[in-house]
Amino acid sequence: MTQTITMTVNGREARVEVADPDMPLLYALRNELGLTGLHFGCGLGQCGACTVHVDGEAARSCMLPTASAAGKRITTLEGLGTPERPHPVQAAFIAEQAVQCGYCASGMIMQSAAFLAKTPRPTEDQVREELVNNICRCGTHPRVVAAVMRAARG
Amino acid sequence: MNAITNRRGFLQAGAALTVAFSVGLRPRAAAAWAEKPVAADEVGAFLSIDAQGAVTVYVGKVDLGTGVRTAFMQIAAEELDVPMARVTVVEGDTALTPDQGATYGSLSIQNGGVALRAAAATARREFLRLAGERLNTPPAELRVEDGAIIAGSRRVTYAELVGGRAINLKVDANAPIKPPEARRVVGRSAPRVDIPEKVFGRFHYVHDLKRPGMLHGRPVRPPAMGAIAEAVDEASLRDIPGVVRVVHQGGFVGVVAESEWSAIRAAQALRVRWSDWAGLPEQAKIWEHVRATPVAQVQVTSERGDARRAIEGAPKQLAATYDFAIHSHASMGPSCAVAEFQGDRLTVWSASQATHNLRKQLAMMLGVEAEKVRCVYMEGAGCYGRNGHEDAAADAALLAKAVGRPVRVQWMRADEHGWDPKGPPHLVDLRAGIDTQGNITGWLADAYIPKGAGGNVDLTAAELASLPREQILSPGNIVHNLAHGYAMPAVKTTCHRLETTPFRPSWIRTPGRMQNTFATEAFLDECAAEAGADPVEYRLRLLPAEETRGREALERVARLADWQTRASPQRDRAGAVLRGRGVTYVKYELVRTYVAAVAEVEVTRGTGAIRVTRFFCTHDCGQMINPDGVRAQVEGNIVHTLSRVLKEELTYDRRAVTSLDWASYPVITFPEVPPMTIELIDRPAERPWGAGEPAAAIVPSAVSNAIYDATGVRMRSVPFTPAKLLAALRGA
Numbered sequence: 027m028t029q030t031i032t033m034t035v036n037g038r039e040a041r042v043e044v045a046d047p048d049m050p051l052l053y054a055l056r057n058e059l060g061l062t063g064l065h066f067g068c069g070l071g072q073c074g075a076c077t078v079h080v081d082g083e084a085a086r087s088c089m090l091p092t093a094s095a096a097g098k099r100i101t102t103l104e105g106l107g108t109p110e111r112p113h114p115v116q117a118a119f120i121a122e123q124a125v126q127c128g129y130c131a132s133g134m135i136m137q138s139a140a141f142l143a144k145t146p147r148p149t150e151d152q153v154r155e156e157l158v159n160n161i162c163r164c165g166t167h168p169r170v171v172a173a174v175m176r177a178a179r180g
Numbered sequence: 181m182n183a184i185t186n187r188r189g190f191l192q193a194g195a196a197l198t199v200a201f202s203v204g205l206r207p208r209a210a211a212a213w214a215e216k217p218v219a220a221d222e223v224g225a226f227l228s229i230d231a232q233g234a235v236t237v238y239v240g241k242v243d244l245g246t247g248v249r250t251a252f253m254q255i256a257a258e259e260l261d262v263p264m265a266r267v268t269v270v271e272g273d274t275a276l277t278p279d280q281g282a283t284y285g286s287l288s289i290q291n292g293g294v295a296l297r298a299a300a301a302t303a304r305r306e307f308l309r310l311a312g313e314r315l316n317t318p319p320a321e322l323r324v325e326d327g328a329i330i331a332g333s334r335r336v337t338y339a340e341l342v343g344g345r346a347i348n349l350k351v352d353a354n355a356p357i358k359p360p361e362a363r364r365v366v367g368r369s370a371p372r373v374d375i376p377e378k379v380f381g382r383f384h385y386v387h388d389l390k391r392p393g394m395l396h397g398r399p400v401r402p403p404a405m406g407a408i409a410e411a412v413d414e415a416s417l418r419d420i421p422g423v424v425r426v427v428h429q430g431g432f433v434g435v436v437a438e439s440e441w442s443a444i445r446a447a448q449a450l451r452v453r454w455s456d457w458a459g460l461p462e463q464a465k466i467w468e469h470v471r472a473t474p475v476a477q478v479q480v481t482s483e484r485g486d487a488r489r490a491i492e493g494a495p496k497q498l499a500a501t502y503d504f505a506i507h508s509h510a511s512m513g514p515s516c517a518v519a520e521f522q523g524d525r526l527t528v529w530s531a532s533q534a535t536h537n538l539r540k541q542l543a544m545m546l547g548v549e550a551e552k553v554r555c556v557y558m559e560g561a562g563c564y565g566r567n568g569h570e571d572a573a574a575d576a577a578l579l580a581k582a583v584g585r586p587v588r589v590q591w592m593r594a595d596e597h598g599w600d601p602k603g604p605p606h607l608v609d610l611r612a613g614i615d616t617q618g619n620i621t622g623w624l625a626d627a628y629i630p631k632g633a634g635g636n637v638d639l640t641a642a643e644l645a646s647l648p649r650e651q652i653l654s655p656g657n658i659v660h661n662l663a664h665g666y667a668m669p670a671v672k673t674t675c676h677r678l679e680t681t682p683f684r685p686s687w688i689r690t691p692g693r694m695q696n697t698f699a700t701e702a703f704l705d706e707c708a709a710e711a712g713a714d715p716v717e718y719r720l721r722l723l724p725a726e727e728t729r730g731r732e733a734l735e736r737v738a739r740l741a742d743w744q745t746r747a748s749p750q751r752d753r754a755g756a757v758l759r760g761r762g763v764t765y766v767k768y769e770l771v772r773t774y775v776a777a778v779a780e781v782e783v784t785r786g787t788g789a790i791r792v793t794r795f796f797c798t799h800d801c802g803q804m805i806n807p808d809g810v811r812a813q814v815e816g817n818i819v820h821t822l823s824r825v826l827k828e829e830l831t832y833d834r835r836a837v838t839s840l841d842w843a844s845y846p847v848i849t850f851p852e853v854p855p856m857t858i859e860l861i862d863r864p865a866e867r868p869w870g871a872g873e874p875a876a877a878i879v880p881s882a883v884s885n886a887i888y889d890a891t892g893v894r895m896r897s898v899p900f901t902p903a904k905l906l907a908a909l910r911g912a
Contacts, residue, residue, distance in 0.1 A: 045441075045442070046421075046441060050441075056388075061381070062388040064381075065387065065512075069592060070593060072841060072842040073512065073842055075513070103379075104380070104381040109380055119379045125372070125378050126246065126562060127512070127559070127561050128375070128378035128379075129385070129512040129560075129561035132381060154850040154853075159849075160850070161847060162512070163511060163820065163823075163847070164562045164816050164820070165815055165816035165820045167853040168855070169812070171850065
């Protein structure tokens with residue numbers, strides 16, 4: 027009945043037993059692996075709160091069947107950096123105080139980190155366009171843009 | 181008399197705060213029901229100091245993602261002279277914190293912080309007295325450093341004086357606080373303590389709480405808001421593994437399953453026969469509906485002279501109606517709660533902004549004494565008012581009761597958009613008379629908002645299941661700022677309090693003051709245009725000379741925006757893209773925070789597209805505890821309200837809400853957020869006022885006035901959509 031799906035999560039092999047291989051990856055990461063840095067926002071791929079990296083690309087984990095992650099390299103916010111070794115985007119979010127409730131911040135950071143990996147010297151407008159499908163309700167937008175630009179400056 | 185006593189119950193409560201985390205989450209054991217003072221006149225209700233000198237602050241106000249936790253820590257650290265790192269905060273736990281009312285109204289610092297400051301100042305004075313006895317030195321000759329009281333080479337620490345024992349002392353609201361020149365923590369920007377954990381994925385939201393044996397629940401809401409579930413077909417869940425229970429009572433239906441995904445699938449798959457219901461008004465006729473709603477109460481909020489006669493006798497008369505659409509809180513994170521019964525005692529973890537009230541509501545719904553219910557606050561997604569957190573708590577409580585195990589409920593996106601209580605429709609009629617010099621002779625404002633006072637919003641589960649509830653309408657929007665502070669010979673402002681409103685109403689950031697300020701400040705702009713006056717000068721002419729702080733805010737924002745003195749609208753309105761600027765001012769509720777703003781806009785004539793290109797704001801909330809925190813709140817107010825004013829509008833048919841996701845309820849996106857220039861006016865010797873709402877009040881009118889300046893067309897209906905502007909431009 028159940029199926030075991032093997033993937034690499036934050037650099038380690040992870041096996042997840044699922045009764046339904048179509049269960050979105052979000053639930054496998056949050057509930058089976060305890061990676062609660064990503065958040066359920068809409069389940070529709072509209073808001074970005076659940077963003078993770080799949081083989082280095084930003085992806086909405088609420089839309090990905092767990093089975094489709096088999097053999098893939100998944101990175102979550104927890105695997106992006108640590109207080110001791112922060113990813114530049116994480117360090118910049120702290121420096122710019124670019125968080126209010128923070129429910130969207132995880133997705134913002136993951137989206138921005140994947141973006142900067144490909145576009146290391148973006149303009150502010152490019153950052154805004156990149157984040158057009160990441161919703162924030164608290165109004166942290168100006169600080170988020172400042173943080174991504176700070177991270178890009180290195 | 182020694183004010184410090186050893187109380188066993190208190191120690192137990194303290195111990196409960198450090199018990200091992202059952203699942204690696206926050207130390208909020210359900211077993212921690214031990215006694216601790218929670219009366220708001222007791223210092224021990226707000227503060228404890230353990231044997232190592234660590235300070236715990238207990239507050240009834242909660243951090244809704246605004247950063248107020250950090251400000252509370254600053255206040256305690258300042259008055260007690262301890263490093264912030266030694267302070268931790270417990271918020272909104274009915275067993276541990278004082279009831280300081282709901283976290284709303286921009287009052288967390290103004291009331292909650294000031295109460296904490298008084299408790300800390302009282303404690304400090306007592307510690308100095310005790311230390312004086314111990315060190316045989318008059319308190320005035322002692323100094324405090326890093327939690328130690330020092331007399332020459334001798335010292336005694338707080339931990340030695342009171343560590344681990346209850347502080348049995350009444351709060352003295354007049355205990356001396358630190359003067360501005362002595363402050364080292366308060367008034368300086370402090371990095372928020374929650375941000376690193378949030379940035380590294382280590383923060384524990386209520387959504388992340390796990391309890392041993394916990395199941396997952398989902399409500400199944402009716403497709404029509406007043407429908408009853410006539411039959412529930414449990415066999416329709418046959419193929420879904422791990423379904424534990426279907427709960428059905430009247431219009432309340434919920435499913436409980438072993439896994440979250442099974443609960444979600446079950447909620448989607450469950451076949452229910454619902455009764456028909458179509459009791460909502462037709463959206464296209466919402467304002468006719470509001471006008472036809474019976475008036476329960478007429479409330480005159482200001483009256484001077486005979487405004488009606490003054491208007492009728494004036495050579496020029498203006499009249500306009502302003503309306504503001506129904507809004508959803510539309511929180512990023514669908515509401516969530518965990519409920520757990522131990523025997524007949526219920527513990528609920530939720531992101532409620534009013535855990536002490538929620539406790540009473542849950543007890544009422546379940547028919548038990550409030551003492552049997554404990555509500556513990558854990559952060560959720562920003563709520564901006566009373567959203568669905570309390571309702572998710574009620575769902576979880578009913579489901580947990582049915583299955584006898586802890587149940588976590590998180591709503592789906594459609595539940596959140598569809599079933600959070602709504603900011604009600606708000607309508608304001610205005611009239612003014614203007615003399616030949618352009619002076620306003622009379623001003624009449626009539627607002628239409630639901631009746632009631634700011635009480636509790638009934639729990640949806642209790643409504644659907646016909647369980648006991650208060651059944652008192654909460655107005656959602658309130659009457660403030662319909663009265664204004666401008667000098668006019670005759671004024672009458674009246675709120676017509678309506679018997680009903682289509683959706684269960686509640687407050688959303690700046691309720692009522694936003695809508696009333698929109699109407700007042702845009703209509704005032706109409707008067708200025710009629711008078712051929714510059715909008716800044718016109719306001720300064722009308723603001724009393726003694727309103728020095730308000731005048732300063734307005735004058736400074738004009739300088740900040742490099743305001744060019746002239747009347748609106750601007751003259752050259754022939755181009756394809758038109759540019760304009762608009763000004764607005766408010767004194768929040770006429771008694772606190774002053775805000776002034778200038779918006780600059782670009783309007784594309786061919787499409788009606790509106791772009792806010794720059795936004796300037798001056799803000800005077802008196803003393804600031806954490807200036808960067810204030811700045812973040814002002815930014816948030818502006819962006820959130822630009823979203824509401826330019827884009828947000830609930831849609832519905834006769835049965836239910838139809839704007840159930842982010843596509844049908846669009847909100848502001850990154851490219852649409854303008855650069856903002858914010859000037860915070862710091863007044864360290866004044867009392868601190870709120871910053872969580874006031875700057876939202878000025879956004880709608882600033883944008884409306886700027887659109888008028890650009891185009892000569894007045895936007896009087898929120899949201900200012902391209903379709904509305906295009907229609908107005910074509911009619912102009």
